Amino acid sequence: MEKEPIFDIAHLAHIEIYSPKLEETVTFFKDILGMDEAERQGKSVYMRAYEDHYHNTLVITENHEAGLGHFSLRTTSPQALERRVAEIEKMGYGIGWIEGDIGHGPAYQFNSPDGHKMEIFWEVDYFQAPEEQKTALLNRPQRRPNRGVPVRRLDHINLLAKETNENVEFLEEALGFKVRERILDDDDKDIAAWLSVTNLAHDIAIMGDALGEEARLHHICYWYGYPQHLTDVAELLVEAGHEIEVAPIKHGISQAQCMYVYEPGGNRVELFGDSGYLIFDPDWKTVEWKGEDAAQAILWHGGSNLPADFFEYGTPVRVKEPVKNS
């Protein structure tokens, strides 16, 4: 009989991004995406979407350049937290415990093989709506904001990595992630992989860094659930002068209708505008896209390819080395 699956990680809990333009970045998430500022401390602003149940899901920290601060996973129990810490320490990727941060208790920090800073924790603070934001919809933590086209909740993170396979295996072995879909090259090495511990098609994606850099961020993603909201928010974005990198499309991978935009600090933000598809099969066989199929994995309904930047731009921003004549 096979080994049983690991059920120790519950979901992606929050992400910290760096921005060289703190206030502009905060205003973007607030006025266009309808998110709320939960707290400020030092150079960091803590934010959440209106259906995020925790105190915060996005931390924006002022920094000389854009990029990923860290991201955080919540375990399924205190015992699960202990088990995962033991495993990560054994594998040699651990950094160590912190006492906690605004919105959560003690957390164990570690690096992905590529160097992305991660943490896991159990104790969390829930958002408590002030009186004027309380709603009769008891499964929603607060009223729908009356500002922008408000995103509903944090969805996933997409990382660039120098060595894709190594990082994918780390997530599988250390944390129990399952590879839901992957794009393979001719040697069957991962060009990109989509992994989850939930019923979503991905909580984390890892894509090979075309510039060969380490530990960069491709994008963070917030969720709408409805295609119309992509059209709606695109109106606000275009008219306010923000740069839409990819107007609403449909990916084959994850069956997502979505779009990509740069927040003013330079990080790429995906907006996920539909239900996608969910994976309930406990024995899911990874979907593998190779060769010609890969184009439809990216643009299922066809049309022009994505812009070159989509495959090269990440944060922190690095420049592609010009090809030298020898």
Add this chain to the structure above:
Amino acid sequence: MEKEPIFDIAHLAHIEIYSPKLEETVTFFKDILGMDEAERQGKSVYMRAYEDHYHNTLVITENHEAGLGHFSLRTTSPQALERRVAEIEKMGYGIGWIEGDIGHGPAYQFNSPDGHKMEIFWEVDYFQAPEEQKTALLNRPQRRPNRGVPVRRLDHINLLAKETNENVEFLEEALGFKVRERILDDDDKDIAAWLSVTNLAHDIAIMGDALGEEARLHHICYWYGYPQHLTDVAELLVEAGHEIEVAPIKHGISQAQCMYVYEPGGNRVELFGDSGYLIFDPDWKTVEWKGEDAAQAILWHGGSNLPADFFEYGTPVRVKEPVKNS
């Protein structure tokens, strides 16, 4: 430290319903809901939706009256299956093992306290698309059908029970279901409860039977994911003369946009036309609706109440006793 949660049940795998009008029921699911007939054996027809990955998710069996045959859950591993069987046997609700059925291997059958027949299993057959149904969308088991307004996958089952609480507790203790939302009466007893093992707000719901009957079915539900499809299928249903019990509405519970229709055999079918909301929090605190709030739990956007039948009609059909003058 608290006991860890149970992760042994993966999801709702299939449902068997009874129909006194087998062919008409099959035609309804085929022509209006775009489902495919997978196989026939004896008095049963096995069907599936186009994004169902298994061989079948709906069994329609000819019977003198409508109602629930049984429903089936898949475990997360073979070991999980053994653990759950041991627990159910200990609790005294077991019926026993069957060798399997079309589409799955050995299954352990048992009754809910109310008498709903259930089963759990591990081994399953996957749908293999014939050449002409193969799709380039590799995470989808077949092409989108060109018939009706095709549902995408099985979503949940809603049961009527004489004693709500007893059945809810059975699902929690024997199978590890978590109560996501509940409607309580003034004595804090469950009027109805919504439970899941997945990130959905419910895989199974249990509502008190207003007629005091046992083991009846309130409805089965298939999923669209998009609100537009409710409008579309409503056109087909109305013009073909089917009876829509509840035209598209939005529930507070589960935040579902959905509608209810009777299939020709008499069973109620819910069509779920949006993403709803997903639950990722491993420590989710059950949402409790009481007193005045309960109305918004049912009709979040207000308007007329649901018809009386919604609270009394189930299958098999039983008639409400007239109130006697004494």
Add this chain to the structure above:
Amino acid sequence: MEKEPIFDIAHLAHIEIYSPKLEETVTFFKDILGMDEAERQGKSVYMRAYEDHYHNTLVITENHEAGLGHFSLRTTSPQALERRVAEIEKMGYGIGWIEGDIGHGPAYQFNSPDGHKMEIFWEVDYFQAPEEQKTALLNRPQRRPNRGVPVRRLDHINLLAKETNENVEFLEEALGFKVRERILDDDDKDIAAWLSVTNLAHDIAIMGDALGEEARLHHICYWYGYPQHLTDVAELLVEAGHEIEVAPIKHGISQAQCMYVYEPGGNRVELFGDSGYLIFDPDWKTVEWKGEDAAQAILWHGGSNLPADFFEYGTPVRVKEPVKNS
């Protein structure tokens, strides 16, 4: 050869409503429906939706009770204005010329047979967007507002009348309106009629007043064009405590997906959330709904009937006389 149709009226240009709670009414249209205040004068506030091209389409005037101030039609040319004035004067319904109002030039005022105050005019002021509202979408007069769920434009007006037929005939003969759909009683008299001069299924509707009152308003209607926006605005309305009279439904008449809500001043407002159907046929044969068909004219997808108030409540509010025993 038949007489040629009249092409003298172009469309519904603006509506004046009365409100006993001026500021609350203005705030409703501003914060929930995303409309802008264009100007204030005396007891009146002039507003418009973001795709309304004229200076204003809604005038809200403070008054001791809710109701219709007047509504206004623009002609297709200055010559057309003269022709219509001559015709109305001949028919004896004229009031006389006014010099103009904020947003338009000289207008000829008159009464419908029931006493609804109307006017027609040619000269109009266009909205000029201030710099910060200018948009690159040159066919849109300003940016999409970042507030509420913004309606796009004025759609139609629905009047209650003591004598339906008389008022319908007046609109046909004096102004060239065409009856697109009607509900008839057993004697083939109009219970209600939907009329237009545009390709819309109605610019004006007239329904028999169940209380036998004269010249009341049933509702005004603003347009979204997309069904999702009904769900979105319903969230804002419910959570802000506004009373939704009819949650999103689909009418058979005009094929409208729409909803009805009371603004704080007491007037009923319809929100039209889809494209409806357009009429291009120059020889359109009025669609007639009678007897049993009438129910589907109102609720095409079935379900509970509309609340009794929908058929009795109008503004100014009048109370139904209790049935007397004689």
Add this chain to the structure above:
Amino acid sequence: MEKEPIFDIAHLAHIEIYSPKLEETVTFFKDILGMDEAERQGKSVYMRAYEDHYHNTLVITENHEAGLGHFSLRTTSPQALERRVAEIEKMGYGIGWIEGDIGHGPAYQFNSPDGHKMEIFWEVDYFQAPEEQKTALLNRPQRRPNRGVPVRRLDHINLLAKETNENVEFLEEALGFKVRERILDDDDKDIAAWLSVTNLAHDIAIMGDALGEEARLHHICYWYGYPQHLTDVAELLVEAGHEIEVAPIKHGISQAQCMYVYEPGGNRVELFGDSGYLIFDPDWKTVEWKGEDAAQAILWHGGSNLPADFFEYGTPVRVKEPVKNS
């Protein structure tokens, strides 16, 4: 006082296209777009969408190459027909009267300055639904088909012309079309123009032919009204192997969400998936896009440009002359 506008043309009534693959073209419109075959005669098949009220709106005629047969406009009255014929004859573009065709009575045929064959008529045959297609929705000529993702009605035609301005002026002067939007080059000559006699932003568009050819067809367009249907039909198209030229986008011009696909005979078909915006202003000032703005006229939400073929491919297919070195 200015001259009054002409109200003699009611709308676009039908289009004849040529196909070298008659049966494949018919199957495309039938199985994917849900249209019905109304009649066959000689080498022509007459079809309609389910909300088209006339006998047919599309004639597909077998021919050695794809292209436009002719297109047809209905007048607003018999008198209007006479007036327009007189005007066209005076201008010297007339061909002459035909007795009629399947679905309509006597028609006057003529050429656009570029040579596109057109006709105008008054008498028309209405579609009479057979018993099994009759619907309780009395403003709809038949039930919604249960096949494909059915288009609702004919929307517009888009022509390529050697001399844009000349053809635009002909439509204005001979037929009373109004130019709603235009793209201008640096010398203020039309690159393209969108014209209508209805409240639509265009019934006819004319674009300069990049190959310098005469009287070609850019595309015909059928209408859905809802954005979701673009996603739905894209699934059917991709999975059935049809070539989507432009996956769902949003034009700035006409505010259309739409997509473009080649039918098997080679003609480009646009599918219009939303309400667009309507023009009610009788004194509409043509929207003019120049220079940098033109890009947003085409792709309002930004992203990659349309493929080069969109600007060069028309039917009949002609090949671009290679640039010669002299």
